[in-house]
Structures are given as C-alpha cells and as structure tokens.
Amino acid sequence: MQLFTVSGSPHVHNNQSVQKIMWGVVIALVPALLVSLWYFGLGALVTTAIAVLTCVIVEFAITRYMLKEPLSIRDGSAVVTGILLAFNVPSSVPWWQLVIGSIVAIGVAKMSFGGLGRNPFNPALVGRVFMLISFPVDMTSWPLPIQNRFALADAVTGPTSLGIVKEGVKNGESIAKITSEIPDYANMLLGNMGGSLGEVSAAAIILGGLYMIFRKIITWHIPLSYLFTVFAFTGILWLINPEIYIDPVFHLIAGGLMLGAIFMATDMATSPMTWKGMLVYGFGCGVLTVLIRVWGAYPEGVSFAILIMNAATPLINKGFKPSRFGEVAKA
C-alpha cells in the first residue's frame, strides 16, 4: 500500500526563508560597502572581512562546541551582523578590538539569549557600543576619505561632521562659521567625509533601503518614522534659533542616522511587530537621537537611541496591538 504524507494545512508555502531574507540584506548593503571601498580603500575591506569572519567563526564555535546544536551559520544572520558591526566602526580600528567587538556582538548579544531572533538588543550595536566604551580613542579616530585608501594603520584622521558641529557649538561659534568647516551637502550625501566605515554615504544606504522595501524585507514604517521625527524635531529647533541649531537636512545626512534608520532600527528581532508599534518605535528613536546629538555628551546618538528603543520594544508590542477584524466599538 502506498503511503502518503499527512500534515495539517496549509500545504503550500511562499518559499521565503530566513536565509533569503538575510542574503537580501547583504545585497542591500553592497552599495554602501562599495562606497566605503572607494573612500577608505584597503582599511574598509580588511575591517569588514575581519568582522564577518569573526562573527561567523564565533557563531560556529558556540553552536558546534557549546550548544551542540545544528549549525545556524548558513542562515546568513552572522554575516549581516558582521557587516553591520564593521559599518559602525572607523575603518582604521585595530583588528584585535574589532575581534573583541565581534565576540561580544555574537557571543554575548546574540547566542547567549538563544540565537537568531531571540536577542533583545541589536547584536551589532551592542558590539559597537561595547567597543566605544572600551576603546574610546580608537573608536573616535576617523580616517579622512580618499587620502587613506592604502593605509591600514596610522591613517590621517579628522573629526566627523557631527563632531565639528558639537565642538563648535560648545565653543560658542556661530553656525555660519561651523558650516564652513564641514563638507558641503552633496559630498556628505555621497559619503565624502570622515565617519564610520559604512555610514558615510546616505545615498548608497537609501539605495539599499529601497531595495529592501521593494523585496519586502522591511517595510517603510520604521525608517520613515525615524527620519521624519529627526527632521521635524531638528527643524523646529532650527526655526526657533538658526544661530545655535544647525538645519535639519544636515542632521539627516550626517553621522549614522541613515544607516541606523534603514539597517539597524529595522532589525526584525528587536523592533515591534505591528505597524502602529513600528511608527511609535521610529518616533522614539528619532527623539532620543536628537536629544543626544543636541544636548548629550556624545556627538552622535543613533546607537544609544536604537538600543534604548530595543529595550522598549516588548512594551510597545504589548501596548500597540494590530486592529482586530470585527473589533466591537466600545460605546
């Protein structure tokens, strides 16, 4: 007698998989990576390779030798974490610091919570913030673009645009003077400025974001709500006093905002599950980013803002349920 497979419905699947999603994210990261190679050259390549390799090896070692579970590295999520971590550090960062950051990202922030999908905080950001606090000097020495293409160590460094603004405002300089010291917006959009390896080109990151939205890997809710909040908040400040607050367009294309809004805040495991929740989450990220950038001790606040909102995500999921079909209106 012939035997048939018996299982519950549905009997078909849309053939999407975690693997396809993760490699889709990797593809979306390629434009930003190419821009980084153009501006930071060898350093960018080596840094990215070290982060990816370490992340993959750490995940392999933990699943194989500690957890003794089936290997999960082929799902591509460790590769994504590795690239994102590399994108969030200066291309000149010493290799051993990056290795430690990668071990923290995968080992502490991801695998210790049970691996893929179970981490409450974005692993790459945990790794990055760990490095920022542990190695503050190396993590805030930004190689200047183009002239450091073939430099691995001892790169010529300079401040980021956000750093220039922060320092200038602190010293009571006028915005007009500060603006003359930062690159013009066209160069900033393309990525011709000092900064973390993968964050510099807003244009390349937006391209990757559009690809992910087109492929339905992410939805528009978090990025747009995040960016709009930053734009609106800094816009209001600028309208109140353009003498001491820089314009909102600068805030959109400077620092790690684009990378954060499109690639970091949209991390599925650590962001809310409903559209309403996503909008609230993006709003929170935006407000916190501006608070830190304008009034905080650090020039940049994207990483902290996202990590804090990661912590708020379970609460947001509780508070913002999807609208149910046939919800009885409360009289």
Place this chain on the structure above:
Amino acid sequence: MMLKTFIKGGVHPEENKLSSGAAIQSMPIPAEVQISLGQSLGAPAKAIVAKGDSVKTGQLIARGEAFISANVHASVSGKVVKIDDFDDQSGYRRQAVIIATEGDEWIPSIDRSADLKRECHLPAAEIVEKIHEMGIVGLGGATFPTKVKMMVPQGKKAEILILNGVECEPYLTSDHRLMLEKGEEMLVGATILMKALGVKRAAIGIENNKPDAIAHLTELVKNFPGIEIIPLKVKYPQGAEKQLIKSVTGREVPSMKLPIEVGCVVNNVGTAFAVYEAVQKNKPLIERVVTVTGKNFAKPANFMVRIGTPVNELIERAGGLPDATGKVVSGGPMMGKALNSLKVPVLKGTSGILIFDDAESKRLPVHNCIRCARCVTACPMGLEPYLLEKQVNNQVWDDAEANRIMDCMECGSCHFICPSSRPLLDYLRLGKNKVGQIIRTRVNN
C-alpha cells in the same frame, strides 16, 4: 477601476488554476458508493434504511433530525450491503451506508430534464423546507446546513444575499466551471434564495482571475433584476465569509458574531445551483463538481461526481496517480485535508482532489522565529500568530483567549508566509480546541 477587496491582511499564493479550461465531465457511476452519514457540520444523520434494502437514486436514506444536521440521500440505485463505521477523510470513524450499484433508477419525483425552470411559486417557508428535505449544505467546504442559514433569527433582518464565487483557494476550479456552464440555473437558485430570505438584493463576488465567468454572468444578470456581479481583486482568503462581506459591502461582521448581524447571508455559488435543482427539479444533493488536479497531471479535470464515489476512482479517471505522488489533499492547498487513504469517498463538501509530488509534500525545515512580523501583517483577522503560538506552547489559555484566538478561521496565511516556516496554524488549532473547551465549560456552568 479599483477592484474591491478586503483591507486587512491576506496573502497571494500561486494560483495554479490548471483545470480552469476543462469542461465538467460526468464521472461514470461507481460499482459501489460509501455514503457517509456525517456529511454536514453538526449532528450526523440517522439511517432509515437497513442492510439488504433496495434503494433508488435520490431516495432518502438518513434523516438529519437535529437542528444543525442534514438529510442524506442515495446517490445511486442498488442494494444496501453494509451500514458500519469507516474512516472518514480526517481519519475519524463515522457511520456510512454502502450501496452496491444496480443500474441507475431514479425516484420518479425528480425532474431529470435539462429544461430551465425559472419561475418558483413556493412561499418562503416551503422553500426552506425543500432545502432541508433535499439535504442541501454549503458546498464551499464548510458544509453548514443551508436551511439553518436561511432561517433568520428573531430581531435580525437580512438585507442582502451574497453569493461566493471567489474560489480563492489555488488549484480549485469547480465553482468557476459551474458559473460558466450552469450560470443561468445558478442565478435562478439565487432568486429562490432571495425569495426565501425576503431580500431584494443579491451580489455575486468573483475574483478577477476568472474574467470569463465575470463576463458571462454579467451578461446573464441583465435578466435578473436585483442581482449584481462584483469583480474582486485576487487575494486569499477572500472566500472566507467575513472577508467576502467586507469586500462586497464594506461591512465588518463583529467578532464571534454571524453575518446576519450586518444583514448579510452568504452562500456558495455551488450551493445556489444545488438549491435550484432541489427546489425546481426536486433533486436532492447527490452529486457535485470535484476538481482533480496537480502539477504532475497531464489532464487536470473537473468531474460531476456522485456523492460516495471513492477518491481513487476519480484519480484513475483523470489519468491515474502519478509515480512520485507524496500527498493527496481533499480541498484546496491552503485549507484542505491531507488524506491517508484513497479509499475514502467524495463528500458533499469535497471541492477538489489535489495531488502533490514528493518534493511539494514536505514541510520546509523549521527555524527560530525571527520576529519579522509577516504573520501579523498577513493575518486577515488582525491577530498575532507569533504571540498565540507562544501562548499555546506555554499553555496560558487565558492570555490566548484575551488575544482573540477564537477569531482564527484557520486560513493558514500565517504558516504560508512564515520565513522560518513555523507551523503556526498547528499551534493555533490546538489552542482553539483547548480554549473552545474552556469557554464551553464556563458557559455550561
């Protein structure tokens, strides 16, 4: 023009309507039929024939006595050889009557002519009685006794009859073919249902992947005042009652309530055709259209089949079981049941037989939930399948109930779309079962 559809959730599986061009063929009468007495939702019918009795085609053999129950008739003429319990399509034991076929002698009251009989002079109550007598049940798959739907509860008023010609399940084409080939009879059936309900309006929802059916019926309804054809954008699960009402009228049936709450009564187009035959021709529900299809079939087909015909005879007729068959599904790929044996008979609710090869039969490997929120976005009822899965797994039934697990209609969109291919619907079914028990106990106390 923007096509109408429902707003919340939904997915778009590959349509694979392989048999949409295959005209309905009459399936030869089998040598033996196995007629299950549990052919509808609700209580099984009680047999009124005994072993050794001779029966004629169309003769009543079991009576649906409970309120939610339906009569069962002989689909062939011959001798009752056995009344016993058999495995049904789900693997449960159910009583069935086995009839060995002898010729094809119909009871004389049935009008077997092909003439279209348009006028119906019966009053509403007698129409409902006729529908009950002829054992009509919902042919979309849920097999809810049609009589019960026609009895509008006190204090409620039906305003519009909606006919379901959506056929949103991939592969299935039985309703599509019926609309094309028996459109006029179906529309007469609609007018009869309208009369029984006392409504002046009817709308037939059809997805626009069936443009020929839409065109054909739009032409025909010119002679049927009050009936409107509504083309709908293709989206699964549009054929679900509440989603269809939303698509067609914009009204939203409240949670845990029936369509009549918003003045709607929904019937399948196949049911409307069966009502026509029952009321105008005195013909009980003894045959239906079944799609037999699969990617490995040379000739996917639509058959007019006597109820009780074994599934394997349908497959033989359509060219035989392909070599690498791994799974046979009764119904559509999204909500159908996988069969463990091909000896089971066609029921009133069997809309299709689907053959999957080995590769298509297996579920994909399960991974961790990555909290991508696709299940939340896809759920047409606005539930959170990922959360319900966790609550069922942790057996926190109160939380599952508070998160509206009973609203789940088991459409399978969550499992279909899950990139980790988690068996979300398995968990939800289990949870619904348990929470349903708890609610019933609470009500009874």
